[in-house]
Amino acid sequence: MSEIPIDIAIKALSFIKNNNAPLLVNDFINHDLTGDQIGDAFLREMKLALLDFMKKDGIVDADILTLSEAKIYGLTAYGIKLHDTFINLQSTRKAE
Numbered sequence: 380m381s382e383i384p385i386d387i388a389i390k391a392l393s394f395i396k397n398n399n400a401p402l403l404v405n406d407f408i409n410h411d412l413t414g415d416q417i418g419d420a421f422l423r424e425m426k427l428a429l430l431d432f433m434k435k436d437g438i439v440d441a442d443i444l445t446l447s448e449a450k451i452y453g454l455t456a457y458g459i460k461l462h463d464t465f466i467n468l469q470s471t472r473k474a475e
Contacts, residue, residue, distance in 0.1 A: 385465055385472075387412050387422070391429070392454060392462040395439060401450040404430065404441070433458070 390412045395402060408426045411419040430451070433439045438458035442449040454462060 385469055389465045395451055396454050401452050404449040
């Protein structure tokens, strides 16, 4: 079964949420989300843009992303709420 966008979003937000210490941006970029070599290689190219979007939208708390050794400090309250909403949507979809 191939991954769909909500599953990938949940995995990305969960990876950030479940890290207790600040996470290096490069660790987020290199973290595999799909388990598919080609899919993850493609996503690595897009993750900095995704992270920039999440920072600007108030989903994550992070350093200025252009800094070397930039860190992600975690999800904001809005990011946690969004993560929970995605999980609920995923559960509803699987129940159907």
